[in-house]
Amino acid sequence: MNIAGTTHTAQAGQHSPNTGLTGLNREVRVVQRATGIPGPEVFRVGEAPRPECAADGVLVRVLYASVDPGMRGWLSAERNYFHVADGEVMPAEGVGVVIESRDPRWQVGDQLFGRFGWQQYAAAGAAQLHWRIDPKIAPPPVWVGSLGFNGLTAWVGLRHLGRPRAGDTVLITTAAGAVGSVVASLARASGANVVGIAGGPAKVRRCLDDLGYAAAIDYKAPDLARSVVQACPNGVDVYFDNTGGAIADAVFAVLNKGARIVQCGTTSVASWNPPPSGPRRERDVLVKRLSWCGFVITDHADLFPRAFEELKDLYVRGALAADTQILDGLDAAPGALQYLYSGANHGRLCIRP
Ligand SMILES: NC(=O)c1ccc[n+]([C@@H]2O[C@H](COP(=O)([O-])OP(=O)(O)OC[C@H]3O[C@@H](n4cnc5c(N)ncnc54)[C@H](OP(=O)(O)O)[C@@H]3O)[C@@H](O)[C@H]2O)c1
Structure with a gap:
């Protein structure tokens, strides 16, 4: 089964294409704290002069910028390990092309x-460049996802902490998402029995038809605990x-002796x-x-070379989940979370600013 590389594009509002023809920079700034999931009121889309190339850095035209669940924590009123102040350009990983160095x-x-943010141009120094x-090898959006921090997160969590053996059952939540789908590819490559939990019948179908899961469960359907027992007859x-929360509560009952929980x-x-x-x-x-065991991916740079070796190899063989979905234009950014x-x-x- 070849599971690598479907790209979906969603149009959202007015789009000013990033042609590089003006001296202006369209950018998305944070204007207030979020309560719950950050909505459009948290951001302001505007224009500013294009930034100058840093003295020992580069100026890039941003091609793709990521949208991550972790951004909810960055924007929350609660103090988190990473915090974005009001007035800042929204930080985000992305791919950019160097226009001045x-x-x-x-x-x-x-x-x-690198960490280029939700904007059309970024002046970046060593701290922002990865x-x-x-x-x-792969189109740029894949380098933001399965060959970027999503893939590395999946690899470190599974290979370094989860360590499945052939025949083990690996159970994955947000199973159809960017990280979860790569965890499934890696677990399959270990010869594990891979079971997913995702929201709704369409995502369950995607897990089974496109992402290589042996079984998949809809956490929004009634009696999750019973579905987990049925899908994992040999335990987990x-x-x-x-996800944590009520889904994790339903899984604890089926964990085997010596099981590893990777809190991603x-x-x-x-x-x-x-x-x-x-x-x-x-x-x-x-x-x-x-x-x-919990982990934060940026603590594990020493493992990235080994991770890349396997991720790229699986990608080239068509065995790495690599779906990407593009929101066209920065006007889509305030509603993206x-x-x-x-x-x-979809992945x-x-x-695309
Ligand atoms: N530890 C680290 O260093 C690290 C690094 C990167 C990412 N992560 C974590 O990895 C996870 C996946 O990130 P991703 O970028 O791959 O996102 P993703 O799975 O592509 O997208 C987020 C998904 O979360 C699910 N979701 C939303 N609300 C939910 C709820 N109330 N209960 C259960 N599921 C819900 C949705 O899937 P359904 O339609 O299936 O509900 C949604 O598609 C996130 O928890 C993220 O914080 C951790």
Whole structure:
């Protein structure tokens, strides 16, 4: 089955194409704190003079900018590990093409992966620049997703922490999403039995037909706990959790002795202030000898070369999930997080500024 590389484009509002012909920069700035999922009121789309190339950096024209669930935390009134202040251009990873360089490592025309933000042009120094992409291997949006931090997150979470063996059952939440779908590709490559949890019948079908899951569950349907038991008759050895909350509550009962829980995200939890209450799991952790481990991808740069080796190899062989969906124009950006949290996205969601 070849699962790599479908691109969907959604039109949203007026689009000023990023042609590079003016001295202006269209940009999206944060104007207020978000309560819950950040909506259009949190952002303002405007124009400013195009930034100057940094003394030892580059000026890029941004081709694609990411939309990530983690941005909800960055914009929240609660203080998070990463915080975006009011007035800043919305930060985001993306791919840009170098149009001016004062750093001998980067040449005009290079396509770079970096933290360029929701804007048409970005002046970037070493702190914002991650690496050069190779568009001959995959188109730029894939380097924002399955060959970017989504793929690396899936690899570090599964290979470094989950460590499935052939025959293990790996259960994945946000199963059809950008990270979840890559976890499924990697788990399949390990010979594991891969089960997904996603929202709604269409996503369940996608998991089964396009993403290589052996079984898939709709968490919005009644009696999730029973569906999990039915889909995992041999229990669960690796639980790759992107949601937490009530979905995780339903999974704990089927975890096998020695299972690894990889806490990658908490998408289903609207607020941690106050922390939500639920079943206490200390006894399960003890008696079942569970390992429950969280991680933040930027702490694991030492693993990226090994991760890239496998991700690129799977991609080239058509065995890496790499769906991308493009929102056309910065006018789509203020509504992009609500769109993502609605579950309407097909894989990695990007904005083309
Ligand atoms: N630890 C790290 O360093 C790291 C790095 C990157 C990403 N992550 C995490 O990885 C997870 C997936 O990110 P992604 O970029 O791949 O996003 P994604 O899965 O492509 O999109 C987010 C998905 O979340 C699901 N969702 C929204 N509200 C939900 C709810 N109340 N309950 C359950 N599911 C809900 C929706 O899917 P359905 O339609 O299936 O509901 C939506 O499509 C996120 O939790 C993110 O924070 C962690």
